[in-house]
Amino acid sequence: MLHFLGLASFGAPLLSSAQMLQAARRLGGPDFEAPQSWSSDTCIFAWRRMALRPETRSAPIPIVDPESGTCLIGSGRIDERAELSAALGMHSRGASDTELMAQSFARWGEAGVDRLMGNFGFALWDGKAGRLTLAKDYFGTTPLFYHRGDGFVLFGTNPAALLATGLCSREIDHATLGENLMGRSADPEATLYRDLRRVRRAATLRIDRSGCRETIYWQPERGAPLLLKSDADYVEATRAMLDRVLVGHLRSPAPLGVMLSGGFDSGSIAATLAMLAPDRTIAGFTCVPAGGDPDRMRRMAREWAHVEALARKHPNIEAQAVVDKDMLPCDDRYRDLFADTGLPIGAPALMCRRLALAEAARRSGVRTLFNGDGGNRTLTSEGPQLFAHLFRSGRWLDLATEARAAAAFSGKPLGKIIWRDVLRDIVPRQLLKAWYRLRDMRVPDITEGSLLRRPFANDSGLIDTWRAAPNSPDRIRLLRTEEIEPVYLNVQPSHTDGMTLAYNRMGLDVVAPLRDRRLVDFILSLPPTQFRRGGVPRFLARRVLADRLPAATLDERGYFDPFADLGLWAEKWWDEAGRKISGQRPAELAGRAIDLPQLRQWLATPLPDFMGREAGNARIVGSAIANALHVNHFLRWHERLND
DSSP states (O other): OEEEEEEEESSSOOOOHHHHHHHHTTSSOTTSOOOEEEEOSSEEEEEEEOOOSGGGSSOOSSEEETTTTEEEEEEEEEEOHHHHHHHHTSOOTTOOHHHHHHHHHHHHGGGGGGGOEEEEEEEEEETTTTEEEEEEOSSOOSOOEEEEETTEEEEESOHHHHHHTTSSOOOBOHHHHHHHHHTOOOOSSBOSBTTOEEOOTTEEEEEETTEEEEEEOOOOOOOSOOOOSSHHHHHHHHHHHHHHHHHGGGGOOSOEEEEOOSSHHHHHHHHHHHHHOTTSOEEEEEEOOOSOOHHHHHHHHHHHHHHHHHHHHSTTEEEEEEOOOOOOTTOTTHHHHHHHHSSOOSOHHHHHHHHHHHHHHHHTTOOEEEOOTTGGGTTTOOOTTHHHHHHHTTOHHHHHHHHHHHHHHHTOOHHHHIIIIIIHHHSOHHHHHHHHHHTTOOOOOTTTTSOBOHHHHHHTTHHHHHHHOTTOHHHHTTSOHHHHHHHHHHOOOTTHHHHHHHHHHTTOEEEOGGGOHHHHHHHHTSOGGGTEETTEESHHHHHHGGGTSOHHHHTOOSOOOTTTTHHHHHHTTHHHHHHHHHHOOOOHHHHHHBOHHHHHHHHTSOHHHHHHHOTTHHHHIIIIIHHHHHHHHHHHHHTTOOO
16 A cells, blocks of 8 residues: 655646655555655655555555656556456566556556556656656545646645645635535545545546546446356356455455445455455454444344354454444544545544444454445345336236235335336336426435535535536436446545545555446346346345355345444534534634534534434434534634634
8 A cells, every 4th residue: 555645847846855755744644654755857756655465565666667758656456467467468476566557558558547457546657748647446445636736737645745745725625515514426526625636436637738638448337238048157157256356355465354244245245255265364343332222222233143143154254343433523533634634534423433443453453444335236236127127128927026026025015116116217207207396306405414504505516516417316316227326336425535544544455345347347237137036135145145144144134224323422422512513613614614503503402302303313413413513623623723
């Protein structure tokens, strides 16, 4: 794992090595090596490294080609190494990941990025041509930012380091700030800072004196269906793909860990790793409740029972229960994180759990930590598109049978299943739109469910951005189910970089293999009949994982509640947050962006009363209130205010 900072000049003077090294202190975390630098007449790099794989310890940084005059600095993990090396005519043994990136670019140019599988981000400077190329994989878990200045381009993996150079402004981008309050995003290139842009997933960006050109070299889409002879063939092909995606991670000799729930997604990762490496220990870290509502606690206790059953099935999985979730939305410890990353984290209610798991993993010596993000859009898709598929195929008797079976399996009225999962995908879109209008079923305003002020959202341009966004509520509700998965798989929340950098700062490379490009391509090629059968959702996953997960887990019909002890977590900060907010002089930007009067009013209500008033108030606590408190905390740090 390597974090880097670079400056390429089109005539502007370069910073000194001392200046770059000073800014590079913001890169990485305590377990990273000391900052180092390299420079030429037109470019300077600085970096900090933490070697996860043997070949990275001796790999040169940067990769310099004297003949072409190019130099490359990058980070990540390249998979399918043997195949790539054969195509390049080189030996993969001993080659570093960055050497494979450089060789691929040297052989095929920008088209070579499309041949790289895994998780990576790099910058390549061609001093002779005066051209910078930035590239990132589809995973998107290697952050990469850039700023185009007057005669130079500043780039790197950490906003705090870029800001520390003094070459770009700390001015906040209002639209992206609003998205942090909403907890979702539309613009894949925007960052929290007006002068910083993000290299989006599966993209190359070429920058020279004449301007900037972006190429999206891959995106999720449904292609021609994969036709195999039998159901068993689909199961074996899916297992082979899951193994193929995960095996590359075993190159690292450092301990591997999984944010392990009792469900299908993270369980499939832990079980597959355990089977691929039976001689290695796979550490699992599971959040368990500290108490609370008895019914919810029983459901979470059942989830822990599934984790324990998984560990019994695979003895090399060592599961650890994590109770303490003590990172609060306005915790003072976040100030150090803000200083080191320049960003808030997204979704603090979720991250309080994930940071607790990450801290347990760090103490255990884990260096690569997996999560199951994206599984419900790939491996564990419920397959609601089956109904439209049967209708278009003229298999109407099968359609009726599946609808009745789905109602019986879910315990929901048949009429609801017919409307939600059958008719919605069958009726013409104009008719569906007219139905919504007739029923006065309006599209919720994007600010609803948050404490983002509507005038701020409008003035910042956020309203207009969301009207045109592929994941806007108005567009999503008119898409057919089979069209929705590619949209969500391609959304890159602007606030997730803060999460990634927080993990990296702890010395953890956190990955989500169920979003791997190879798995996405494969899953989107499978016929809908593989994902739902006889009313049973996740039909493919239940069969694929039959050799990996306990039978009781495979029989689960619903999902576990990750926020069962939300009330207990909120008790730790509710009253104190109310006192702080009521007595603060607001940060100027917070006063414009956040509905502080509403926030104060809610926090003035005793927590049990607030959560007991309406069923949706627990969600408000975990999203709107927690997000607003955390963003307010960040803005006070950013404006250098004392509480």
